[in-house]
Amino acid sequence: MGRITLFTSPDTYSVFVKKELDKRGLPFQEINLAAYPSRRTDLESLTSSSAVPQVFFNTRHVGGINETLDELKKWDKCSRYGSLLERYEVQIGKMPDPKDKRLFLPTENDTRRNSFTSDLYLRERAVLELPDGTLTTVLDITEKLQDALPRGEHRYKDTLYLNAFTGKEAVDAFQKHLNLSRKGAIAFGRGLQNANVLDHVYPSISRKYDFQDSADEVFRLQCFKSPDVLNSYRIWDEPVLHDAFKLVSDMDRMLTVMELSSMDNEGKFDYLSLARSDFLPAFEEATCQLQKIEFKDMEEAEKKAFCINLYRLMMRYAFVKVGSFTSAADKKSFLRQVKFNIGGRLYSLQEWVDGILRCNRKSSAMSRAPFGRLDSRRKYPLNELDNRIHFALNVGPAFASTGSLPFSQFTPNNVDEELDIAARIFCDDDSNVSISLETGKVRLGHIFSKYRSDFAKSDKGLLESILANLTGYKALNMRKLLSSRFGKVVFDDMKLGNSAANSPVYDAHGAKTEFKGLIARVTHRFQAPKNPENERSRMITLRELNLLDTLPDERFDRITRKVQEEFEAPVVLVSLMDEDRNWMKSSQWVFPGECPKESPREISFCGHAISTCTDDIFMIPNALEDDRFADNPLVTGPLGVRFYAGFPIRVPSFDGSAPVTLGTLCIFDVKPRDLSDTQLDKLREYGSLVRKEILRQGRPGSYEKKARSSAHQGQQSVTPSRAGVSSNRIKPTLRSLFFV
Known part of the structure; x- marks a missing residue:
């Protein structure tokens, strides 16, 4: 009998389409390309696309997520049948099975990629002892202290610290909630300090500021210490149980589960709701294991796959923790200010792209390479530039893309094939590459402008490099333009936002925990x-x-x-x-x-x-x-x-x-x-x-x-140049807040 067939992966778009079909009571069969990667060639030959989901009503290709939702809305409005299921039985179910082998369901002869159960949901071993003798964990005590301890603004050494409390306030809280004497409360506070759960706001190498019952000394929980560093919920001082790939893959699954739980009826994420999820603290703590991960000695393919996976994960995490950007200036600040800790070294999102993935190269908006001669991070970049990384970093629901990857993670053994797939999905999206034979113009996304040097110097070379990633009618139209020598490149502005219905708004000041001097006086x-x-x-x-x-x-x-x-x-x-x-x-x-x-x-x-x-x-x-x-x-x-x-x-x-x-x-x-x-x-x-x-x-x-x-x-696109700098050029030595 006939059927609805879905090509999917463990992504949010695929899950949303399945939810929409379930909601209408329409049965379907699924070909999961993450579990059966050999079936990707079937999808590409059927649709000239690598993006998922792709939906077939028997042998008729309905399309991706947008086309499928439009089709289902038409079914909703149709009054010819008593129910949607009745229409399904008449138009699809009574038809014979698809005879095209590419639509056959997976069998035991198909090679299945093994999956594994995430260990990150397991509770960690107890490492802290409460005054009553019971054992607890860093995660549990951190969550409880956020409710028990007061948090406010406190000035210390001419600096205003946020989310802080005095030693006296903490002792009062410990007495109230744990029924301790003041001496016992001080001892408990020092135990928390030794476990890196809290610390003084003014740490010093030469002097340790011990926790004390004082209104003059200011302290702060570790989870509030560095909001601009994503994985800073705690200081990880325990062994890491898994290798780098399994760790990132497990965290990706945790975040995907939370994203799906926050998805609204339009298939968009509610990041505000996700930020209040009961599972988020466990995820935040799990990411702190990255503080112990070393990747310098990975093979090139392994390092490339790991670094791409990590960036995609950290970007999604950043949307939850620090918010989404609403302007080009905010996006630039977001990429430069939001950081994460890998192996004890801090990287901003922009430094990870330009410094690690782009082999320590400056972008059009930078005057120098991210890592200087004396920077210890110079040992970690990839050896060879691969411009396909730009496509891999910008495909998927979290990146305002209309298509998803047919796999959940890039893998060392298949990273070249997977990058080709990402390139085809990215270039197939009209918001990234749009070709008009009537005007002779090719509109390209901001990525091609910002990183033009990674693709080609000339317009023709740029279009030829894009042609290698096009299929179907787009490839045909691009060849026509190139053969006519009439193609004109126009760059679009920076793409903003993500697939979020509700999201906190990124604020550069919101990612700071302290303000010095005059800037601390900024109010409403x-x-x-x-x-x-x-x-x-x-x-x-x-x-x-x-x-x-x-x-x-x-x-x-x-x-x-x-x-x-x-x-x-x-x-x-x-x-x-x-x-x-x-x-x-x-x-x-x-x-x-x-x-x-x-x-x-x-x-x-x-x-x-x-x-x-x-x-x-x-x-x-x-x-x-x-x-x-x-x-x-x-x-x-x-x-x-x-x-x-x-x-x-x-x-x-x-x-x-x-x-x-x-x-x-x-x-x-x-x-x-x-x-x-x-x-x-x-x-x-x-x-x-x-x-x-x-x-x-x-x-x-x-x-x-x-x-x-x-x-x-009437040129509409120009790449900024830094060449020809005059000989009287100097570098400033003073930055001040006095005058603007």
């Missing part, structure tokens, strides 16, 4: 500047001008001195806004000491000025009365900024799009004030002079010629 009446809509074009233009980190120039200093004299302002700056900092090309400064050469963009006045994308002056008469700045550390700190006026320096974009704002000519004052119309006109005149000097000094002649050429040709 403060807004970080947003990036302008043309941020990518702006950064390309700024890089091409090659003015960042250059020596002082009298031509700019002459202008800022004149502005300071005419406006009687204590501070005048010519600033250029880099990706995450504001760099001062020229400054006039009346306060003691030298003016800082750069400062963070996140507390920036000038950042707000450039985000407006206009030619007009951005002015704040009294920062204390403006909700965007009232609690800014530049306002509440010792300098006490009250007034700001910034003229945006706008220049033609290097890629031929709309003009971009590189920075400002700005003035600060410590008292509220306003500018007359005459003064505003004067500031505009001086700003125009700064603009001319920037265009004159930044790559004389070359930039304007290229900008005009780009505008004339």
Whole structure:
């Protein structure tokens, strides 16, 4: 008899399709490609795709998850039959079995890949003794202490620590919950400190701060110590029971189970719900075993598979622990700030990609390789670059992909074949590769722009490298474009988000546990500047001008001195806004000491000025009365900024799009004030002079010629270049929070 046949793997999309069929009472048969990998060739020959799930109604190929859901919705609306099951029996069940051998169900003759039961669900051995003599575990006591101990903000040595408590508060809590004397509570606290469950917020190599009954000493649970380090729930000081591959595979299964339990009716994850799962603490503790894993001596194929699997796992974990990003700037911060501990060494997500998987190579947004000459992590990268890793790292439900891999983990013996499959699934997704014969354009995802050097230097070479991963009509269309020599490459913006219906929002400050100096005073009446809509074009233009980190120039200093004299302002700056900092090309400064050469963009006045994308002056008469700045550390700190006026320096974009704002000519004052119309006109005149000097000094002649050429040709994609850096380029030695 006929049947519904599913090609699946242990992924969330496959599980969701099966749930939808079960919910409607429709029977189906399953070919699990993770269990029977030899059947992948059947799937590819039937569908010209490697992605799962793929659904067949008898021999009719319905499609993947989106097409199947659309088909089921049509069935829901049909009133011709008394029930969906009746329609199934008439249209599918009464038909003969599929005669195509590729749709035959697995038999005992098919090679089955053995699975194993996860040991990570087993409780660890008891390692701590409570005052009443009962034994407990690090996991159990950590969870109980989170409820029992107070958590708040405490200042220690001019630093504000979050999720902390004083020794006295802890002793009071131990007395209340464990019925201990104060002496017994102190002894219990020191036992927890020796077991690395809690520690002083100010650890020192030269001095150990023992737990004590004091309102002046501040402590914190280990699980709250480093929220930007994913696997820092505890310090793992026990043997690791499994090898690296089995450990990561077990953790992947644990997380998949939690993801499935949080899935909504649309097949999307609820990460907020998942973060409250009773199983999450056990998973978080299990990941801490990675602190003991060494991978330096793995064979190349084994290391490649392990490092890909680990990155995919850590990205999914990060969405739960620190949240999802909502802007390109947040995504860059997310990749650079969120870290994990492998073998006692910390790696950010970006360092893992560029440093380990890309053989310690810089990306288009970096000025140097991730691991310097003296960095001990230089011993760990792969030996040879394989551009297919980019596809492997960006396929699956958690990565906003429409297809899933037909296997759960990359394996050492089959990693080349599995990377080819990942490449085909990625390039088959129209959001990554879209070809239009009518316009002659090929739209490519941001990955191809960011890592273009990993694929090819020329547009033709890039398209040829992509063609190797295309099948069916897409491959045919790409060949037509290449043969006509008419293909034009257009890069899309960075892809954001994931397959989540509800998720915590990533906040760079939320991943911090301490704030020093002025930044600790940031409270509610403060807004970080947003990036302008043309941020990518702006950064390309700024890089091409090659003015960042250059020596002082009298031509700019002459202008800022004149502005300071005419406006009687204590501070005048010519600033250029880099990706995450504001760099001062020229400054006039009346306060003691030298003016800082750069400062963070996140507390920036000038950042707000450039985000407006206009030619007009951005002015704040009294920062204390403006909700965007009232609690800014530049306002509440010792300098006490009250007034700001910034003229945006706008220049033609290097890629031929709309003009971009590189920075400002700005003035600060410590008292509220306003500018007359005459003064505003004067500031505009001086700003125009700064603009001319920037265009004159930044790559004389070359930039304007290229900008005009780009505008004339209407180019829509340019790869930023760092070549041709002028000889007067220097590196800053001072970072400060004083001025932006």
